[in-house]
Amino acid sequence: MTPIRTVLVVGSGAMGSQIAMVCANAGLTVACTDLDQSALDRAESMLRTRMESNVAKGRMTAAQRDAAFDRLTLTTDRDTAARTADLVIEAAVEKLDVKRSLFAELAALAPDTAILASNSSSFVPSSMASAVPLPERFCNIHFFNPALVMKCVEVVRGPETSDETMAAATAFVEKIGKTPVVLEKEIPGFVANRILGAVRDEALRLLEGGYADVVAIDTACRTALGYPMGPFELMDLTGIDIGYLVKKQRFAESGDPADEPAETVARLVERGDLGRKTGSGWYTYSESGEKQGLNPL
Incomplete structure (x- = not known):
């Protein structure tokens, strides 16, 4: 199993941008992508405000904040970022057809070794994994809002998710300083x-x-x-x-x-x-x- 060092987060809304920042804070190289540059600009403004507050409150140093932003790229170039990702996390709109179409595109771009994951809690892994050629590499990694603060992250196995994928996803959650809650069987809404x-x-x-x-x-x-x-x-x-x-x-x-x-x-x-x-x-x-x-x- 390839260690997760490079993460692509698709969607720069409140959840996607914060997930990306959590990963960057943990030392990972992260790209957060969106179709709309103005959405990325809003995300960067929000993240800089939050990180500045953390520095002011003594939760991190200015050097740590700057290093995290150096590891984070906010870009409209999703395809280039997908080609080198070890882990892709989808944080798009809660519409199943959109997610399935998105994962079909991402699976064609990302390395065969990459894990594909959805942040959705409403759609189970099997509803999306059937859109990709390697469903054993698919799972849900569900963060809670606000992702920068909340410790819990649910890691959900689909019917075809491999043990290796679950182990890598769980290790990733631990690496970024969160507490994994593992579901060995999918159910809408999770726990x-x-x-x-x-x-x-x-x-x-x-x-x-x-x-x-x-x-x-x-x-x-x-x-x-x-x-x-x-x-x-x-x-x-x-x-x-x-x-x-x-x-x-x-x-x-x-x-x-x-x-x-x-x-x-x-x-x-x-x-x-x-x-x-x-x-x-x-x-x-x-x-x-x-x-x-x-x-x-």
Whole structure:
């Protein structure tokens, strides 16, 4: 098994850019690619702000920050980066057809020894691995938002994933300073998000049933259950559209009405109120991301 020294992250959104920075901080050579140069510019600005904050708080030295950025390339040239990657991590939009098409292209570019991995928690490895010629080299490596902070990373085996791939992926997670949680059998949502999903769905039932409002439910979860943030606050952080797309996909597969997105979630998505990234979701936010108040439903 080739040691993982060079990483390609496809997608420079909140997750992709942070995953790339985590890898660069750990001493790996990293390329983070996107189709849109403006998206890469936004990613670099966000990362520099975060790293500067880490230096100011004494979490790293200025020299360590500079060395990490020297190892990180933000580029629109995905194909060149893919040809030398030991590990490719996809962090694109949560649409299965997009991911399958992307992996088919990446598999034709990357070395046969490269591991192909998705950051998705909603799509299991087998749903994407069938698009590549070497499914034994495919797995999911699922980070949590914010990836620069959260320690847990789920490593998920598909039906054809080899032991060697799982061992290398797990070793990679440990190398970048994260805690691997290994799933030997795939299931949509994996471990953490299935538990979070159950909490989210119950919170939405309580809200739509008129039992308690958004603030009350979030407050109960923080003060009674010890959650760092309530389910509505968390949806705003991760993006309301992410959960919405996952629910839509599951409903398309199952036909079970229980898998449909909640009415209030659908309403917010239709309005474009997707959480912190749009300035409003369940709550409203200032330009700096500070919570300001409730967003009228």
